[in-house]
């Protein structure tokens with residue numbers, strides 16, 4: 001009996017090689033003895049070490065390397081590459097803002113970027129080029145997107161050697177992919193002569209162009225600022241115009257490609273804001289003047305100045321009693337930047353409430369340039385508004401903004417630029433506004 005028992009035990013302990021037998025469980029791995037297992041293999045030590053390393057890494061990771069667009073790879077050759085940039089006080093100014101935008105991903109340390117990247121569509125134009133000067137001046141990286149319909153390379157040539165500046169010839173009616181933080185959308189002919197030249201293209205620029213730029217803003221999470229216009233008020237029945245006024249626009253007139261185009265652009269901006277959570281800002285710009293305006297573009301200030309310099313009569317349309325307000329370009333640029341950096345969507349009127357009739361403006365031009373300049377009356381153009389004056393209480397209160405440069409101060413700054421361009425002693429890219437420079 002005893003020998004039989006001994007024999008069976010031996011058989012179990014030495015199975016033959018050709019019979020499948022799962023690896024016998026280690027005796028110390030059992031539900032009741034996990035701690036003994038961890039201690040014996042020294043795995044607790046490794047777990048603790050891993051936790052410590054992870055804690056140190058995430059605690060010490062600098063906040064500036066955390067950026068909301070970092071998940072986007074540079075898409076095209078035209079997009080801003082990760083070139084080295086310098087830290088300036090202006091950039092530091094943006095840090096809280098950038099963190100407030102929300103951080104979506106983390107940039108590997110080697111690709112750490114400072115300063116913000118801004119697209120200015122229409123940046124080679126009159127207003128756009130002054131905005132670009134200010135943005136570069138405070139340390140941003142700027143990409144100008146322009147089809148040069150009314151803009152000129154000369155307006156931005158003085159930045160060509162700046163590594164933070166890029167210029168892309170592109171029509172905003174076509175989609176564009178860029179990696180940026182802010183989009184100032186200015187691309188659109190602004191003077192009646194230009195926007196009536198090809199009305200279909202004008203409305204396409206306003207609608208399709210704005211859609212494309214809003215799509216880009218949505219895609220990369222950029223903040224988007226639309227430069228709308230006081231023309232959305234049409235021939236206003238309310239004076240001065242407050243942002244809550246819905247306007248009096250002829251939807252089928254010769255100016256509607258611009259007026260209705262901008263109204264639609266505002267609608268699109270608000271729909272992207274409400275429907276797709278895009279951070280939008282809307283500025284309604286009133287008549288603005290200054291250096292780099294197109295000469296002979298039909299806008300009243302540039303017309304009068306060019307005519308007076310050439311010793312031609314100043315053309316006044318209608319009886320000259322229609323009023324406009326005139327804002328110097330550096331004031332507008334300041335307002336646009338405050339709007340972009342602020343918390344409020346708008347719309348905001350940005351204009352100078354000082355109201356002048358066309359005849360009064362002609363008088364100021366005579367005083368500034370040529371007291372003997374004659375005035376010539378011509379028939380008015382259709383749908384020309386009779387009155388235009390911004391109510392800027394909202395911008396004053398919420399943006400802390402109001403214009404500083406009076407017409408009598410601003411006009412001479414524009415005259416010297418026009419003089420240089422008309423009479424040919426113009427050095428390319430040399431025009432800035434003294435007011436702009438002194439403020440930046």
Ligand SMILES: NC(=O)c1ccc[n+]([C@@H]2O[C@H](COP(=O)([O-])OP(=O)(O)OC[C@H]3O[C@@H](n4cnc5c(N)ncnc54)[C@H](O)[C@@H]3O)[C@@H](O)[C@H]2O)c1
Nearest residue numbers: 122125126127147148149150151171172187188190285288
């Ligand atoms: N200057 C004003 O008094 C005034 C008043 C109200 C609104 N605005 C608005 O401000 C913005 C700038 O006006 P501005 O006075 O500098 O005019 P501008 O004509 O000097 O500049 C417009 C720029 O946009 C570019 N552009 C036009 N169509 C384009 C397209 N499809 N794709 C790419 N670029 C295009 C032009 O080449 C030009 O550089 C415009 O949106 C305008 O409607 C200006």
